[in-house]
Amino acid sequence: MAATRNSTFDDPFFQPADEFFPANHKIGLTFDDLTLATLYSEILPRDTQLDTTLAENLRLNIPVISSDMDTVTESRMAIAMAANGGLGLVHYNMPERQQLSEVSRVKNHVHGLIQEPITVTPGQLIGDVLALIEQKKFGFSTFPVVDEKGRLVGLLSGHVVKPRYAKRKVAEAFTPRAQVHTVTQKELGKDPIARADKFFNEHLGIHKLLVVDDQDHLRGLFTMSDIERIAQERNAQFKPARDAHFHLICGAAVSATRNAFGELDRERILNHVGGLVERGVDAVAVSTAHGYSKGVGNTVKVLRDAFPKLPLIAGNVTSAAGVEYLADCGANAVKVGQGPGSICTTRIVAGVGIPQMTALYVCTRAAAKKKVAILADGGIAKSGDIVKALTLAQAVICGGIFAGCNEAPGEILEIGGKLYKQYRGMGSFAAMKAGSAARYGQPTNPTQKVAAEGIEALKEACGSVDRVLAQLIGGIQSGMGYLGAANLAQLRDKARYIRVSPAGLREAAPHDVVELKTGN
Ligand code: XMP
Numbered sequence: 140m141a142a143t144r145n146s147t148f149d150d151p152f153f154q155p156a157d158e159f160f161p162a163n164h165k166i167g168l169t170f171d172d173l174t175l176a177t178l179y180s181e182i183l184p185r186d187t188q189l190d191t192t193l194a195e196n197l198r199l200n201i202p203v204i205s206s207d208m209d210t211v212t213e214s215r216m217a218i219a220m221a222a223n224g225g226l227g228l229v230h231y232n233m234p235e236r237q238q239l240s241e242v243s244r245v246k247n248h249v250h251g252l253i254q255e256p257i258t259v260t261p262g263q264l265i266g267d268v269l270a271l272i273e274q275k276k277f278g279f280s281t282f283p284v285v286d287e288k289g290r291l292v293g294l295l296s297g298h299v300v301k302p303r304y305a306k307r308k309v310a311e312a313f314t315p316r317a318q319v320h321t322v323t324q325k326e327l328g329k330d331p332i333a334r335a336d337k338f339f340n341e342h343l344g345i346h347k348l349l350v351v352d353d354q355d356h357l358r359g360l361f362t363m364s365d366i367e368r369i370a371q372e373r374n375a376q377f378k379p380a381r382d383a384h385f386h387l388i389c390g391a392a393v394s395a396t397r398n399a400f401g402e403l404d405r406e407r408i409l410n411h412v413g414g415l416v417e418r419g420v421d422a423v424a425v426s427t428a429h430g431y432s433k434g435v436g437n438t439v440k441v442l443r444d445a446f447p448k449l450p451l452i453a454g455n456v457t458s459a460a461g462v463e464y465l466a467d468c469g470a471n472a473v474k475v476g477q478g479p480g481s482i483c484t485t486r487i488v489a490g491v492g493i494p495q496m497t498a499l500y501v502c503t504r505a506a507a508k509k510k511v512a513i514l515a516d517g518g519i520a521k522s523g524d525i526v527k528a529l530t531l532a533q534a535v536i537c538g539g540i541f542a543g544c545n546e547a548p549g550e551i552l553e554i555g556g557k558l559y560k561q562y563r564g565m566g567s568f569a570a571m572k573a574g575s576a577a578r579y580g581q582p583t584n585p586t587q588k589v590a591a592e593g594i595e596a597l598k599e600a601c602g603s604v605d606r607v608l609a610q611l612i613g614g615i616q617s618g619m620g621y622l623g624a625a626n627l628a629q630l631r632d633k634a635r636y637i638r639v640s641p642a643g644l645r646e647a648a649p650h651d652v653v654e655l656k657t658g659n
Contacts, residue, residue, distance in 0.1 A: 149176070149635075152176075152637055153176035153635035153636070153637055154635060154636060154637070155634070155635060155636075156500060156530065156531065156634060156636065157504075159173075159635075159636040159637075160496075160497065160500040160501075160636075163497075163638065166497075167493050167494035167497045167498075168494055168496045168497045168638075169479065169494035169495045169496050169497075169518065170495060170496060170518065170519075170520075170523070170524040170527050170528070171639065171644055172494070172496065172638060172639060173496060173527070173636045173637065173638055173639055174636070174637060174639050174643070174647070175526065175527065175530065175618070175621070175622065175634055175635065175636060176635040176636070176637060177621045177622065178621070178622050178623045178633055178635065179623055180620055180621065180622065180623030181623060182619065182620055182623050182624065182625050183620060184613075184616035184617045184619065184620035185376070185616065186625070187615075187616045187619040187620065187624065187625060187626065188625060188626040188627075189201045189202055189224070189377065189612065189615065189616070189626075189627065190224075190626075190627075191512075191533050191534050191627055192512070192533070193422070193450065193452070193471065193472045193512045193514070193533060193534060194422070194450035194451075194471035194472060194512070195450075195471075196421075196448065196450060197226075197388075197421060197422050197450035197471070197472075198380070199224060199225055199226055199380050199388075199534060200224030200225075200377045200378050200379070200380050201223060201224040201225045201377050201608070201612060202225075202525075202529060202533060202534035202535060202615075202627060203220070203223075203225040203226075203525070203534065203535055203537065203608065203611065203612075204220070204225060204226045204227070204228060204390070204514065204534055204535065204536045204537070205217070205220050205225070205226075205227045205228065205536070205537060205538070205541050206228065206230075206516070206517075206536050206537060206538035206541075207228035207229065207230040207231065207390075207391075207392030207424060207426050207565075208230055208538050208542075208563075208564075208565050208570075209230045209232040209233070209548065209563070209565065209570055209573065210538075210542050210547060210548060210549055210560070210561055210562045210563050211230070211538050211541055211542050211547055211548075211562075212227045212228055212229055212230055212541075212547075213229060213230070213241050213548045214229065214241040214242075214244035214245050214248075214389075215546040215547075215548075216541065216544070216546045216547055216548075216604065217229055217241070217245045217387075217389050217390070218244070218245050218248050218387060218546075219544075219546040219603070219604035219605065220380075220604065221245065221379055221380045221381070221387035221388050221389065222250060222379045222387060223377065223379070223604065223605065223608045224377040224378060224379060224380050225380060225608070226380060226388055226389075226390050226421075226422070227245070227389065227390065228390040228391065228392050228422075228424050228426070228452075228536075229241045229242055229245075229389065229390065229391045229392065230392055230565070231391070231392045231393055231394055231426070231574070232565065232570060232573050232574045233574070235411045235414070238391055238411075238415070239411075239414045239415065239418055241391075242389050242391050242415055242418045242419070242420050243418045243419075245387055245389035246386050246387070246389055246418055246419040246420075247386075248386075248387055249327070249331045249332075249359070250332065250369060250379065250387070251331070251332050251335065251361060251365045251366055251369045252331060252335075252350065252359045252360070252361055253359060253360045253361075253362070253365075254358070254359050255359075256282075256283055256357065256359065256360040257271075257275075257277070257282060258282060258283050258284065258285045258357065259271075259282045259283075259284055259285075259295055259309050260284065260285065260286070260287070260309065261284055261286070261292060261293075261308065261309050261310035261313070262308065262309070262310065263308070263309045264305065264306060264307065264308055264309070265299065265300060265301070265304045265305050265306075265307050265308075265309065265312060266302075266305035266306065268280075268282065268295065268300055268309065269300060269302060269305060272300070279297070280297035280300040281294065281295065281296055281297045281300075281347060282294070282295045282300075283295075283349055283357050283360060284309055284313045285357050288356070289356045289357060290354065290355045290356055290357070291316055291319065291321065291349060291351055291355055291356070291357045292313075292315075292316050293313035293314055293315050293316050293319060294313060294314045294319045294347065294349070295309055295312060295313045295314075296313075296314060299312040299313075316355075319349060320338070320342060320345055320347070320348050320349065321348070321349045321350065321351050322334065322335075322338065322348060322349075322350055322351075323350070323351055323352065323353065324350060324351070324352050324358055324359075325353075327350065329384070329385050330385065331361075332366060332369055332370070335348055335361040335366050336366050336370060338361075339363045339366060345363075346362060346363040346364070347360060347361070347362055347363075348360070348361040349361075377612065382419065382421055384419075386419060388421040388422075389419075389420060389421055390420065390421060390422040390423070390424060390452070391415050391420050391422075391423055391424070392423075392424040392425075392426040393408065393411060393412060393415075393423055393424070393425055393426070393438075394425070394426065394427060395408075395425060395427060395432075395434035395435050395437070395438040396408055396411075397434070403434055403437050403438060403441070405441050408438060408441060408442070409441065409442075409445055412442055412445070412446065412449075413445075416446060416449060420449075421450065422449075422450040422451070422452055422472075423442065423446075423449060423450075423451055423452070424451075424452035424453070424454075424474070425438045425439055425442070425451065425452070425453040425454075425470075426452075426453075426454065426455075426474070427454070427455070428455060428477065428485065428566065428592065429455070429477075430453055430454040430455050430456045430461060430465055430473070430474065431456045431458065431460065431461035431464055431465070435453060435454075435465070436464055436465065436468040437468075438453075439451055439453050439465060439468040439469050439470050440468045440469055442469070443468065443469025443470075444469075450471050450472070451469060451470050451471050451472075452470065452471065452472045452473070452474060452514065453465045453468070453470035453472075453473055453474065454473055454474025454475065454476075454514070454516065455474045455475065455476050455477055455516055456473060456474070456475060456477075456502065457475060457476070457477045457492060457493040457498035457501075457502065458493075458498075458501060458502070459501045459502060459504060459505035460505075461473070461502070462475075462502045462505040462506050462509065462511065462513070463505050463508075463509055465511075466505075466506070466509035466510075466511045467509070470511060471511055471512065472511060472512040472513070472514055472533070472534075473502065473506060473511055473512070473513055473514070474514045474516040474536065475495075475498050475499055475502045475513055475514065475515055475516060475532070476495060476498065476515065476516035476517035476518065476536075477491060477492035477493065477498070478491065478492030478517075479492070479494070479495040479516075479517040479518025480516075480517035480518060480538060480539070480564065480593075481517075481518070481520065481538070481539035481562075481596075482538070482539065482562060482563060482564035482567070482593050482594050482595075482596055483517065483564055483566070483592065483593055484564070484566075484591070484592050484593055484594060485566070485592045485593075488590055488591070488592050489590075489592065495515065495517070495518045495528070496527065496528075496531070499513065499515055499528060499531040499532055500531055503531045503532060512532075512533040512534070513531065513532040513533055514532060514533065514534050514535065514536050515528035515529075515531070515532040515534070515535045515536065516535075516536040517536065517538065519535055519537050519539075519540060520539070520540070521614070522610065522611045522613070522614020522615055522617075522618070523614060523618065525537075525611060525614065525615055526614065526615055526618030526619070526630075529615065529627055529630055529631070530630055530631055530634035530636075531631065533627070538562070539562060539598060540607065540611070541604060541607065542560060542561075542562035542598040543559070543560050543562070543598035543599050543600050543601040544560075544601055544602065544603060544604045544607055545600075545602060545603050545604075546603065546604045547560055547562075549561050551600050552597070554597070557599065558599065558600035559597040559598060559599055559600060560597070560598055560600055561595070561596075561597060561598075562595075562596050562597065562598045563593065563594070563595040563596065564591075564592065564593015564594055564595075565593060566591055566592030566593035567591050567592075567593040567594055567595050568589070568591045568595075569595055570593065571589055571591065618630075622634060
């Protein structure tokens with residue numbers, strides 16, 4: 140019979156975590172300092188499962204979370220992350236009211252339903268509509284027609300939006316309300332896509348279905364092509380991450396807010412998180428640079444007492460003591476990472492922080508005892524780093540990898556013929572001025588001197604989150620295939636590590652060739 144386990148010749152070289160990290164305890168190791176050994180495998184990458192549990196009522200279908208940063212996660216990113224099976228943490232560098240509405244947008248998002256369709260009014264000329272299409276570069280020419288109160292009065296079909304009718308009014312050309320196919324919000328039920336799919340099956344040649352409320356205000360639009368695309372996606376391996384009511388899941392970050400006397404502002408924190416809970420938030424992250432601190436611990440305690448069932452994430456820490464403290468305060472998951480981030484300067488400015496793999500090792504051992512999850516936060520530059528992080532942690536948090544995506548906040552900039560998006564540390568001067576100073580324990584008054592712990596940068600624009608995640612997931616599954624791991628628990632259990640020399644690191648990247656195309 141073929142050998143299906145490691146040979147004893149391998150054992151001294153390729154060690155499990157509990158031997159490898161203690162044997163290297165005098166040095167802090169990060170992703171590029173080590174590599175994983177291949178193991179006997181009966182697992183094909185495409186058959187691996189990536190679901191992960193972060194709290195009793197917080198489960199993801201892929202172990203990837205987008206950072207709570209103001210150039211990474213607002214509602215668009217959170218929707219895209221959850222639609223792919225992950226989670227977005229909406230940042231808190233905005234007025235509390237606005238964070239509530241960002242969360243509502245995610246929770247009310249119906250995949251495939253265009254919730255704010257572009258509309259026209261009966262008084263407009265067809266020529267105006269043509270100009271609008273030209274100006275906004277719309278790829279469609281059918282528009283719902285509404286009156287001044289937003290009530291549906293008809294549908295302007297693309298067949299009549301032609302230059303020959305430019306002088307005609309929309310009122311002369313639209314299909315009147317009585318002949319427009321609609322469904323009420325209530326009729327959509329628990330599975331709006333199935334409802335729309337059924338409608339398009341039953342109505343030959345009809346490609347649009349409008350959604351109205353009880354007073355006939357327009358509330359959305361389904362198109363047949365979107366529904367067909369989604370029906371195909373339903374066969375995808377990784378399903379959207381949803382709550383019990385079939386809504387996409389969403390997380391939100393909060394800080395340990397203080398009042399004018401420098402004390403924890405319990406009332407304000409409770410009011411705000413209460414608002415988030417009302418809107419259906421699935422997890423709240425008490426997110427600061429130094430989580431092993433009284434203010435963060437007390438914030439977690441206050442929230443745990445007030446919301447016993449709410450999944451709480453807290454951080455950041457890099458020690459077992461930090462994990463134990465936050466777990467005892469009531470956190471379900473702890474963020475690990477101080478200074479590994481691509482825009483971080485904490486280690487340079489404060490001289491503090493632990494290389495990420497060593498930090499993850501010590502933290503995960505404490506976490507296992509306390510029965511909390513660990514989130515590896517920052518420093519992830521490639522899918523191989525995620526595989527390494529997931530040999531210890533339950534999920535990863537990424538900022539830079541998603542900051543160039545269409546769904547990240549901010550405009551695309553063109554510089555020297557290349558497209559970029561802005562990406563900045565939450566401890567950069569600009570971000571702290573916009574409100575995040577509390578996260579770094581810095582004065583919130585912008586006139587006072589602060590020490591920045593992050594930089595402002597650019598990321599190359601990299602298309603949609605779907606595309607980026609497809610690449611990352613492919614890499615994670617490939618790593619699991621090499622280790623013979625069918626799921627993430629097996630990945631954690633089976634991983635064997637070895638240190639990499641500087642020459643080994645050079646060997647690991649393309650070398651001695653003229654590169655024509657990068658791998659992605
Ligand atoms: P990546 O490497 O994914 O890192 O870009 C994102 C993570 O970095 C943390 N973060 C900061 N750390 N100064 C820091 O030292 C900063 O200004 C800063 N901003 C964000 C945060 O944990 C994020 O998820």
